[in-house]
Amino acid sequence: MSVPLDPLQAHAAKRAALAAAIREAGGAVRLGKATSNLFRTRKDAAVRSLDVRAFNQVLAVDAENLTMDVEGMTPYETAVAGALAHGCLPAVVPELKTITVGGALTGVGIESSSFRYGFVHETAVEMDILLPDGRIVLARPDNEHRDLFYGFANSYGTLGYVIRARIRIVRAKRFVELRHRRFRSAEKFLEEMKRLCDLSNLRTGRPPASPRLLPEDGPWDFIEGSVFSPTQHILTTGRFVDDAPYAGNYKYMRPYYKSLLYRETDFLTASDYIWRWDTDWFWCSRRMGFGPGLKGFLARLVLGPWLLGSRNLWKVFNWYRRNEVAKKLAPYVKSIRESQTWEPVIQDVEVPADRGAEFLEFFHREIAIKPVWVCPVRKPDPEAKFDLYEMDPDTLYLNFGFWDSVESKVQMPKGHFNRMIEVEVARLGGRKSLYSESFYPEDEFWKTYNGEGYFRLKSKYDPEGKLLTLYQKTVRAL
Numbered sequence: 001m002s003v004p005l006d007p008l009q010a011h012a013a014k015r016a017a018l019a020a021a022i023r024e025a026g027g028a029v030r031l032g033k034a035t036s037n038l039f040r041t042r043k044d045a046a047v048r049s050l051d052v053r054a055f056n057q058v059l060a061v062d063a064e065n066l067t068m069d070v071e072g073m074t075p076y077e078t079a080v081a082g083a084l085a086h087g088c089l090p091a092v093v094p095e096l097k098t099i100t101v102g103g104a105l106t107g108v109g110i111e112s113s114s115f116r117y118g119f120v121h122e123t124a125v126e127m128d129i130l131l132p133d134g135r136i137v138l139a140r141p142d143n144e145h146r147d148l149f150y151g152f153a154n155s156y157g158t159l160g161y162v163i164r165a166r167i168r169i170v171r172a173k174r175f176v177e178l179r180h181r182r183f184r185s186a187e188k189f190l191e192e193m194k195r196l197c198d199l200s201n202l203r204t205g206r207p208p209a210s211p212r213l214l215p216e217d218g219p220w221d222f223i224e225g226s227v228f229s230p231t232q233h234i235l236t237t238g239r240f241v242d243d244a245p246y247a248g249n250y251k252y253m254r255p256y257y258k259s260l261l262y263r264e265t266d267f268l269t270a271s272d273y274i275w276r277w278d279t280d281w282f283w284c285s286r287r288m289g290f291g292p293g294l295k296g297f298l299a300r301l302v303l304g305p306w307l308l309g310s311r312n313l314w315k316v317f318n319w320y321r322r323n324e325v326a327k328k329l330a331p332y333v334k335s336i337r338e339s340q341t342w343e344p345v346i347q348d349v350e351v352p353a354d355r356g357a358e359f360l361e362f363f364h365r366e367i368a369i370k371p372v373w374v375c376p377v378r379k380p381d382p383e384a385k386f387d388l389y390e391m392d393p394d395t396l397y398l399n400f401g402f403w404d405s406v407e408s409k410v411q412m413p414k415g416h417f418n419r420m421i422e423v424e425v426a427r428l429g430g431r432k433s434l435y436s437e438s439f440y441p442e443d444e445f446w447k448t449y450n451g452e453g454y455f456r457l458k459s460k461y462d463p464e465g466k467l468l469t470l471y472q473k474t475v476r477a478l
């Protein structure tokens with residue numbers, strides 16, 4: 001009878017096998033993962049994949065020093081369960097269970113704790129990175145691979161693949177108490193969000209200057225917003241608490257996003273808070289039959305247990321896309337025929353908070369997708385400079401997330417609305433994440449994403465160009 005290896009021994013065996021596989025592969029290689037949260041589709045599927053699915057385990061949790069070691073392809077669902085078993089949570093957990101630690105470290109992950117702890121990559125302590133030549137190097141802020149440590153965020157697997165990471169965790173409590181406040185004016189909503197972020201931020205947070213601080217002033221562990229229309233802004237704040245009068249359940253018939261419209265306060269278990277957006281993929285399940293009305297109700301009732309949750313919704317979405325279902329049904333179904341001319345606009349962008357109202361005004365006028373998710377983010381360590389996704393340490397940024405389609409006119413070029421957003425975000429001093437489609441001309445792209453710094457890293461860590469470049473991968477979708 002074989003005795004199972006402990007996670008660390010098993011990890012060592014997986015590393016050796018992987019390094020050998022990449023050496024043998026010789027040519028261009030790319031990750032073969034079990035799941036993906038990459039929206040753009042790749043044109044060339046013929047490139048050989050490295051099977052890294054087994055790198056999906058929690059290796060150790062150090063609740064004293066508040067760090068955990070995880071393998072690179074560990075889905076956050078597993079990482080969260082591993083940390084919660086020790087009364088902790090990763091400091092920043094992206095909202096979807098299938099996002100992996102490695103994907104979020106390289107792909108700019110964010111969450112409602114980001115106003116304190118920054119992006120996911122800002123929670124990294126060190127990473128073991130598999131380079132295209134088969135070497136595995138340890139990248140830390142204080143060793144000879146510090147350039148790779150700071151250049152890894154926003155490299156999207158074009159410099160190497162993280163196979164193990166040590167990330168920061170925080171102490172959690174059993175429940176999260178939520179408060180939802182509504183604002184008619186975008187300016188007032190954003191002003192209040194900024195004020196609360198400043199008060200609760202570990203770096204900028206000041207001891208109460210006035211004895212008249214109100215309960216809504218915090219301190220808060222989580223801050224985010226949802227914009228349902230130009231006059232309907234909801235500011236949600238949350239904090240860990242030990243006890244709760246009840247624990248809300250948004251995992252089946254009641255979508256979480258709807259609760260924002262009628263509840264003032266709420267309580268969720270810490271785990272349910274972390275996955276509050278997963279069941280309905282924020283609100284994107286509406287487009288997959290789980291919308292309002294009787295039809296949506298029945299779909300939830302009957303199909304909900306099998307199809308809700310980001311893991312299942314991705315499968316449905318990918319099946320629909322891969323089999324060109326829309327194209328096949330278009331001749332028979334009018335609504336599908338009409339939607340063929342719609343342009344997918346699935347993006348997350350960051351804009352300095354002071355320009356947030358301007359962005360929303362542009363967005364409602366030109367794009368008009370509703371709702372919009374708003375997540376504040378600030379650098380926790382002003383000295384740490386992440387070369388490919390640098391942010392001003394003194395600025396609070398707002399991430400706006402929107403995931404839907406916009407009706408396109410015949411004469412419009414491909415990507416018309418997406419490109420419009422790229423231009424506006426740049427005008428406002430912001431930047432967008434690259435997990436989805438992008439339409440930047442190459443020179444503008446490299447100016448925006450520090451081409452000089454990128455090629456310095458590329459020539460050092462992938463001198464033979466075995467992996468694609470960031471532009472090839474994220475704009476040309478090769």
Ligand SMILES: Cc1cc2nc3c(=O)[nH]c(=O)nc-3n(C[C@H](O)[C@H](O)[C@H](O)COP(=O)(O)OP(=O)(O)OC[C@H]3O[C@@H](n4cnc5c(N)ncnc54)[C@H](O)[C@@H]3O)c2cc1C
Pocket residue numbers: 031033035036037038039072073093094095096098099100101102103104106107108109110111156157158160161162163346403435436
């Ligand atoms: C609809 C949608 C909603 C999203 N919502 C959120 C959100 O709410 N919060 C949030 O933080 N992010 C969100 N994202 C973005 C997501 O975090 C990034 O796309 C992230 O990179 C996905 O990670 P993944 O593990 O699923 O990786 P994949 O989707 O498989 O890959 C993404 C990229 O990362 C590279 N990569 C994957 N694993 C590794 C690794 N171990 N080492 C190096 N490179 C690697 C891949 O090569 C690829 O280029 C969303 C994306 C989509 C499409």
